Amino acid sequence: MSKPDHLLIVDDDPEIRQLLAEYLRDAGYQVSTACDGKEMRRRLELNVIDLIVLDLMMPGEDGLSLCTQLRLTSNTPVIMLTARGSLIDRIIGLEMGADDYLPKPFDPRELLVRIKVVLRRVQSFPTRARVDEAAFVRFDDWQLDTRARQVLSPSGVVISLGNSDYRLLRLLLQHPNRPLSRDFLLNHVFEKDSTPFDRSIDVCVSRLRQQLAPGLIKTVRNEGYMLTCATVASES
Structure with a gap:
């Protein structure tokens, strides 16, 4: 039982x-x-x-x-x-x-x-993904190595991430297919409140988009940014 x-x-x-x-x-x-x-x-x-x-x-x-x-x-x-x-x-x-x-x-x-x-x-998820604890997180043929803070592309290219880019990607992976507001991301990536002309999150998103496949990070009008694929967390 x-x-x-x-x-x-x-x-x-x-x-x-x-x-x-x-x-x-x-x-x-x-x-x-x-x-x-x-x-x-x-x-x-x-x-x-x-x-x-x-x-x-x-x-x-x-x-x-x-x-x-x-x-x-x-x-x-x-x-x-x-x-x-x-x-x-x-x-x-x-x-x-x-x-x-x-x-x-x-x-x-x-x-x-x-x-x-x-x-x-x-x-019902194939793996009850715990992105916050996993060593590796797979998303749309990409893989994040949380220990080395590196992304492995589908073609095998290793991409090292800066601290803010890594924290942003981890947040998006923790909430796949769910829009996250700029204020929420700004607070958790940079640990500061939003101001009218603060574009740091937008710059961070732009950097990630250049490193990842087109369309993986979507802008949701009046809501924020969203990772557009499922995630699978694992230890290997």
């Missing part, structure tokens, strides 16, 4: 944590809970978590900042919960790396369906 998927519920409301934990355990899942970001990180260190249900509106570190931090080190799927249901909140949440979004109040049955859908989608 296969081991049940392990879910982590992160919410500052103890009643919601208890209600969801009991409901999802009854549905056959292993469930852990956390009241804030500190406890979430501790749970992630102690357990292999298959999916995180993360509340957006929490005091201190909110769900967006926690999801952003998580995406730098993990591809664990995230479903965000929030009392704010506006389109812009949903877009920001998905942009930060959430896999799905459910506004409060909600029916636990709908959350259960969404959990099943996200887990089925993630587990």
Whole structure:
């Protein structure tokens, strides 16, 4: 018998944590809970978590900042919960790396369906790619060597990457076929906020485009940049 998927519920409301934990355990899942970001990180260190249900509106570190931090080190799927249901909140949440979004109040049955859908989608990947941990990442007949910080072209040419180009490519590989905004990329590649005339990310994208195949990095109007192929992570 296969081991049940392990879910982590992160919410500052103890009643919601208890209600969801009991409901999802009854549905056959292993469930852990956390009241804030500190406890979430501790749970992630102690357990292999298959999916995180993360509340957006929490005091201190909110769900967006926690999801952003998580995406730098993990591809664990995230479903965000929030009392704010506006389109812009949903877009920001998905942009930060959430896999799905459910506004409060909600029916636990709908959350259960969404959990099943996200887990089925993630587990259907040929390799549950962990770009953040892999030694090699293949994409459209190219290969990134994360240890040497080099790209191997389909014809066997080795391309060394500068620090900013490497960090940009890693971010794009972590979110294939998903547009990433200029602000998001600027913050994570150069660790600074956007200013109206800052074109550093555009210059970085331009350099990568010159080194890679045409069309691999696409400009998505009003959304940002996107890697247009699937990725497969491996240790060899």
